[in-house]
Amino acid sequence: MKKLFGVMGDPIAHSMSPAMHNDLFSLYDIDAVYLPFHVMQGDLETAVKGLKAIGASGFNVTIPHKTEIMSFLDKIDPLAEAIGAVNTVKNENGHLIGYNTDGPGFVKGLESVIADLESRSALIIGAGGAARAIYFSLAQAGIHSIDLYNRTQLKAEELISSCPYKVQSKLLDRETAERDLAAYQLIIQTTSIGMFPDIDSTPLSMANINCDALVSDIIYNPSQTKLLKEASGKGAMIQNGIEMFVFQGALAFEKWTGIFPDTNRMRANVLRHLGG
Template sequence: MNIDANTKITGILGHPIHHSLSPLMHNTVFKHLGLNYVYLPFDVKPGDLKDSINAIRCMNIVGVNLTIPHKERVIAYLDRIDTEAELIGAVNTVKNIDSELVGFNTDGKGFLESLKNDLGFSPKGKRILMVGAGGAARGILVSLALGGAKKISVANRTYNRAEKFTGEFSDRFPSVNFSALPLENNALKNCLGDTDLVINTTSVGMNGDSLKLPLNYLPNSAIIYDIVYNPLKTPLLREAEEAGLTTHNGLGMLVFQGALSFKIWTDIDAPVKLMKETLAKRLFV
């Protein structure tokens, strides 16, 4: 990589940031395509976010990604955000357009792209169970609703959070049949029988723990998508495989959200196959 006076700077702002795989993914692609860009990790504490966002303008940085804990608070420091990011209430990508800072959210769209490209699945008319009601779930829910899902059920450990979450979006998407469920097998059994897609959006699985869902109630055609990507094969995915169901891990979402950010900054289609291979080498099965 040759850094010179013309090198365009991109990067990621988060705290902590040392675990991020995005610098590896983007720098590999910049090098592969011969683009004079660099992607840097910036460890930005919450109190320094405003100054760091202003620095994007002052230092002519092309754009950045935002990760925990900055995705919501960054909105206050941007000039405008696109419609989907506004619905989600979070921004993970910023582009500096002639000193105007514009916010986007590629998390949910990346998830949808992975469904389409990796599994040939469209949410249109489908019945979907999401487990979890945290930050990642918001982006995914908005994309599924915009994609025409017929029914979205949200099961969460803290039931009140699922209820608040679905209540908020049922006003915005009146054509979607939303429901909130407690994360208990008896409640899930009734829902699973007519579910096309189950998505784990919780962090369960990262430490070898399992959600222990009653997967035998699902139709044989159902898909289990776990957005956890480290490890690549979570206990939930192992259980689903053993039950003969189609499974997919979070690497697809990670790659496609990155590919969409890349396109926003460079106007070039990212080589997603290379991105996926690069990350897979670093992750555990």
């Protein structure tokens, strides 16, 4: 019997997940299909009950449902519980178990290009949902330190204080972050600043960056934001949001099938759909 997987969100037509996962099912000869489900706010509980009733094997959850979904699950992984968001659900014998593969996927993407994550000092720009997932996952992975810059300091303070994993952290204002940028081997941009069509904006100047740093921007449209272009111009290594998207998908696929998939193939598939 063909297994059913999917992704729920609003909007959902733009999602590249169906193409990515259906290609993997074909690659590994798995009799399954992955479908997009347009679920509006207010309809999430009904949608979850419906997928559970028909025996869906698992599904992803995207904006705006990543927090609300937690109320309708039977069990939640401790990291996802701490982050306060679920993006991957697995059906285990009728029990829906929620995971967050966004943060761990980001870490996996970093580990594909750097081998010494534990020794790095990181600066995260932003304090929203993506920043929280990345901050908690890096802390869990044992990174040396993570400092935060966010326009709203109270939100950043709450993020730091709520992390259940031990890590050195301090909150920076913009002037200090830009002045001391060379102290960081890893700089992570998690806001929407620089995303199409606002491509001429940047949250921080990269003028003082360490040329040995890795700069990651979770945006992938455009493929190189102004921040990444500035960092690259200073000699730094750069990474866009495609890596996080690919590796979160790979970890979800592994949860469902027990197979960690070919991420090079996944990346090529995503780039094809982005027209790059």
